[in-house]
Amino acid sequence: MRFLLSTIGSRGEAQPVTALAVRLTALGHDVEVVAPPDFEELVTGNGVGFTPVGPVLRTVTAIKPADLPKLAEESVKEQFRVVTKAARGADVLVAGGALQHATRSVAESVGARYVYASFCANTLPSPHHAPPAMLGRVPVKGTPEENLALWELHRQYFTSSRATLNAERAALGLGPVDDVRDHIFGESPWLAADPVLGPWPGPGDLVQTGAWLLDDQRPLDEELEAFLAQGDPPIYFGLGSMRGSQEVAARAVVAARASGRRVVLQRGWADLRLADDAGDCIAVGEVNQQALFRRIAAVVHHGGAGTTTVAAAAGVPQVVLPHVYDQYYWGEQVERLEVGRSADVVTPEVLAEVLRLGDRAAEVATRVRTDGAATAARLLSDLNLPV
Incomplete structure (x- = not known):
């Protein structure tokens, strides 16, 4: 056919x-x-x-x-x-x-x-x-x-x-x-x-x-692999194809650092940049989220259907920063399932709250279909x- x-x-x-x-x-x-x-x-x-x-x-x-x-x-x-x-x-x-x-x-x-x-x-x-x-x-x-x-x-x-x-x-x-x-x-x-x-x-x-x-089999690049191996699981921040601001990314890095966490920043269509070159953060381009999210402490993202689902399937708690269309819905769903929070901005308080949801996120992941x-x-x- x-x-x-x-x-x-x-x-x-x-x-x-x-x-x-x-x-x-x-x-x-x-x-x-x-x-x-x-x-x-x-x-x-x-x-x-x-x-x-x-x-x-x-x-x-x-x-x-x-x-x-x-x-x-x-x-x-x-x-x-x-x-x-x-x-x-x-x-x-x-x-x-x-x-x-x-x-x-x-x-x-x-x-x-x-x-x-x-x-x-x-x-x-x-x-x-x-x-x-x-x-x-x-x-x-x-x-x-x-x-x-x-x-x-x-x-x-x-x-x-x-x-x-x-x-x-x-x-x-x-x-x-x-x-x-x-x-x-x-x-x-x-x-x-x-x-x-x-x-x-x-x-x-x-x-x-x-x-x-997609069954994504792409390996993570050597630089990212080395970063992940250097310490505890970091926070992922990415806005996909949204036109997010550098300020939003900078606030996410501040919140992660206040929680004692490192950051993987996905540049996305907004071409997000890190504010400094400190070794506790790394910026990446297109990446295999399925492989990466299994090694992340929490995912902060725009609330797209795909990213929300991949994060849920990986058993990682998430913060949804909705911009438009269905993203508010997905923020509501992660809150309903108690695997994350929907927020306007990332703060140390929001991130600390979400990091406590790891066990719940892992349990829900066993029921998410792929x-x-x-x-x-x-x-x-x-x-x-x-x-």
Whole structure:
């Protein structure tokens, strides 16, 4: 079978999509990944075909609200152009993550099956949680009625792209859609999140495969290995693809030092730097988190789905510093499970509190699944899969 997996998100979407692609390839399928140009090396380095879509995300600066309608129109058109070409001969199209305007329509046009996969429960409508933060708005906890009202506003957010979507559908010989959001989600969306860390609250059941994690076999580099061997497990600090500030990183180092801990600082897309060259800290680039986190005392991060899951699976307590979208949700989940804390900044007090959660984090780790991508690949290989 031929599969096309599509995402337009950051590494938090591109990496799980790549993990699924690797598992499908191992089952003998022909797989192509459509993702932003930033992730070509990630995808092709894992032996999977790659088609770029959209701009290089690292170069995208802050977006003004007034520019959103034009940017949304351009994004929808670009998605249709790229996905339509890449989907030729495909049997199944999988949309990974938000704002996948073209994938379902293209699947209809080529007679392929369609699956929408979310990487976080609160990106799918439920009266039991509010929608994720959009444009910097922090989600709130409310009653089921209040949450449903927020989900109705969330639905309206997608209407600005309806005219462009329907124009592109018409060009493919397809009829118009009215509800853009639910059209993207499809009748049976999947949840690619760990059921312990991010359970589906209902109503009803959906396919929850577990998180799609790459089996990362990369060794840690010699300098990092030497640093880790020099003393007690350090604190990890990284913000992934977020545009964090040097001040936030500096405060994390101060908090770690106050706790008597060393620091591994991951530079990330913010290109974070250490304030000094003292030997108790080291800055690293792209790194195998699965290998590193098993040797860390605590993980301080932005709250991305992948980092949260890898830290939980490693049995290490964590501090979540949420910025946008689903990151507030993941902060709530680590607090619910008592494996970490959600905070605005890292302080010595927060870090000391989290370091006391090591035993609890180790216990929860025994229940976190790491086979989600393999499970999803097997389901997708079944011709009777729900779509």
